[in-house]
Amino acid sequence: MAAPSTSPRGTLERSVRERVPPLLTDLYQFTMAYAYWRAGRNQEPAVFELFFRDNPFGGGFSLFAGLQDCLLFLRGFRFTEHDVEFLRSVLPPTTDPAFFQFLLGLDCSGVTLRSVPEGSVAFARVPVMEVEGPLAVVQLLETSLLCLVNYASLVCSNAARFRLAAGPKRMLLEMGLRRAQGPDGGLSASRYAHIGGFDLTSNVQAGFLFGIPVVGTMAHSYVTSFTSLEEVWPQTLVAANGAGDLVDVVSLIKSWLSRVCELLGAEPGRIHEGELAAFSSYAIAYPQNFLPVIDSYSVARSGLLNFCAVALALCQLGYRPVGVRLDSGDLCRQSVDVRRVFRLCSERFSVPAFETLTIVGTNNISEQSMTELTKKENEIDAVGVGTHLVTCTKQPSLGCVYKLVEVRGRPRMKISEDPKKSTVPGRKAVYRLLDPEGHPFLDLLCLKEEPPPKAGLPLSCYPLGGENCPAAVTPAQVICLRQEVFSKGQVTERLCSAAETRAKVQSSLQTLHPRHKRLHEPDSYTVALSEKLHNLILELQEASGNFLLAN
Template sequence: MEDQELTVKSEEYGLLTDLYQLTMAACYVGAGLDQRWASFELSARRLPQGFGYLIAMGLSQALDYLEKLQFTPTQIESLQATEIFAGAPAAFWDTLADCRFTGDVWAVPEGTAVFANEPLLRIEAPLWQAQLVETYLLNTINYQTLIATRAARLRDVAGPEAHLYEFGTRRAFSPQASLWAARAALAGGLDATSNVLAALKLDRQPVGTMAHALVMALAATEGSELQAFTTFHQYFPGAPLLIDTYDTIAAAKTLAEQVRSGHLQMRGVRLDSGDLLSLSQEVRSLLPEVPIFASGDLDEWKIAALRQGGACIDGYGLGTSLVTGTPVNGVYKLVDLDGIPVMKEASGKLTYPGRKQIFRRYAQGQLQGDTVGLITEVRNSQPEAGVEEKPLMQLFFKQGEPIQSIEALDQIAARTRASVTALPAATRNLEQPQPPVLELSPALQDLTQRTRRHP
């Protein structure tokens, strides 16, 4: 019977994968390779167009997935019933029945700025386990990294004082995605979300105003737009009001009279349509002490234009452009098998072999550049004067067990702010941003040359 609910439970994590991960796992078991120690690295081949950096996000959910990975007897029976695995070795089913992630996880902490061809995460585990987890890891990290990066760019453009709210639930790609989007947006620099479930799960206060439907319904039954506002304030005193259902300026004038007479106290008004630049300026002249919020398909470029034009806007609601867009092109590739370096050499899809580390250089708190090298490298402990070098990837799981505590969202958001602040101005530009030049260490260059399969 079909399951119409189609929600994901943690005990179903094993099945939330692509079929070929399981068929490859069966082949590994049959060939006696399943327990060979393998290293896979997750990285972005390129940045989305117009982006100068990415903010790594989604690691917390990835680690939760790895910790809970399993196959129940019922799930194994369901796989067997498909008859796809009729020729699989019998030991494959024993392998699934005993499934528990037993490997190591290296990753950059969430909120870290990264660039193309740098590993965000590395799984070191028995080959069949490391292969199986690819689909879920790419799903959560690719999507949350995109949202966190958009949020960081929006915060960078809007400035530290602006109130930025995530309103994207209705545009997110699924109910699950809406929760991840809210989390990533907050970790990327936004202040709050309208998603009630996400807010409460994350120990946050949900935010919001009202929709035009409420104004129209109450105005139709109560007699006027002002009476609609008054009725709303009867139950939610001072709450921000949406004032562009009919005539924005007329509504602002009416509210200004009510404020002057002491009949209304207001914590904000929201503009959702029209020329936000001119409307915000007119509303500010009428309601000089009332915060003005704007929404309506806003993105970082539109906010930059509004600020440059002198818009009187104190906060923004971000939806469609925040939770959708060009995806992060994250890939997950085998780089080492039992100490044997491997690489993909296909045109335009080359990967670098070996277990790697990112070495980041700072001078007076500003990022100078990155070098991708091998995890075994002993770097110069005394780089050039005034320059500090730090390895970015940290060990989060050892032999299937977490070795670091879960970070609070505020801590991740603080790292995001620091990461963006440390970037060169050219990398933060909205127009033709320039990522820092990525260097490969001599040791990695040499390994790459030796690993290539020359004709």
């Protein structure tokens, strides 16, 4: 049953309907569907598979994401009168009018979707989705499903790599909305970056739709908009416990500034008053959320001193400042200097809160700079990442494809002059084989009718990309990767929240052997065919070769 429209789930489903209507596809899907319909083939049972050919970013794995939107898309798949009228205008005028009536009656009640669980580790050439149903319908679904999976899986995988580079303890903030490829790209990036391992987002709409924790305080523009302390209004604040009269905060801050300058041997005259005014004004507005950017002018000579003065005033009134943000220069070196000053203030002024202040680093962070940051001495507690995360600058597309593998119960295979573009025919079962330590070491593709492999029993298989030489393996455990998630027009698995899928991602990644998780030069993961599936491919290739020779 669909969730009520006022619920978060109802809002999400409405969002999918609005963003991914049935017309969000390529025109040739309709021309093929029409040709099937004219030939009387539109109801033939067919099976397509969705997979990608190479692991992204030169890595050893990918993550599968976007399934939930695919399910909501299938559940709401309908053509309206307006849709059909537009199709009349773009399809050739010779198109039979009865075809448009046929489209008005289409839905996905005859479609069955089997899938790898969303948030699972996935590998190149392993089908992550199987779509079964009437030929014309499952053909029409191709582009939309690819659109929903490609970017989601790519961003999720990119985020997971950033998480691996950052380590498990450092907080990661996604802040790429302004750099994303349009509003929907930005929203999808926030969602799947969180699922891939980021803790927080700056994107308010993503917080509303997906329950991702939202954070943010101020930009440089806020700081540079102030010129003097006279612009601070109001200039008073009550103590955190609400007791006592209003306190003249500006005077209190000035007093603390003198003490901080004396402690650090700084020159008060070189401090930027406008910056101090900005910090003071913001602290009065949000005394429990004080985390300013401190590099608008000079971190060492102005920003850090101004922060300490305002933060110490807040502490005196019973509030707890949050920390600072560094956005330029050598973040590692600056963070060490900033932490040293925090500890000095904590010790000299007996303010324990200064020991736990947060230092956030943001400055065009890439996977490479994240890796370097992790290796260097630094005191950065949280890192904000934007452009390189949401635009996936190292690889702009995952390259998922959607290929026909069976029609009318007969296997179909694309036999390309480029062997890499050949497809694996037939309906399949997909199994993940684990070693005695619980690490996956091989994904096995079998024909659907084959019995599943059994733990502890040796089996013979043919690794993809090998030299047609069989390999003998013995799994300690066997996991069936496919599950039915959509049937008869209904979603058959519970839809998970972003937080739940995020937990699945981390659990799935933890099972991977470190050699497959390495960000650089990882070991290749083995994907193999069962003996029967390997023989089927040889038969189809031989039949195709004989056909070409005969003609």
